[in-house]
Amino acid sequence: MIAHFDDFCLWVYVVVDDMCQELEGDLRRPGPKPVCSDSEMIAICLIGECLG
Numbered sequence: 001m002i003a004h005f006d007d008f009c010l011w012v013y014v015v016v017d018d019m020c021q022e023l024e025g026d027l028r029r030p031g032p033k034p035v036c037s038d039s040e041m042i043a044i045c046l047i048g049e050c051l052g
Contacts, residue, residue: 008050013043 002008017039036044 009043009047012047012050013039016043016046 002011017037020037020039020042
């Protein structure tokens with residue numbers, strides 16, 4: 001059960017990270033290494049959308 005916002009954020013990140021690891025070969029992009037991982041950015045966007 002997700003009782004706190006911190007738990008919700010962690011749950012979203014874990015689910016997104018698991019999905020990104022499955023798609024790792026498709027998500028590669030050229031250029032310098034970004035500051036945030038794809039999993040972190042997607043999780044931040046989803047959490048923001050859930051907050052409205």
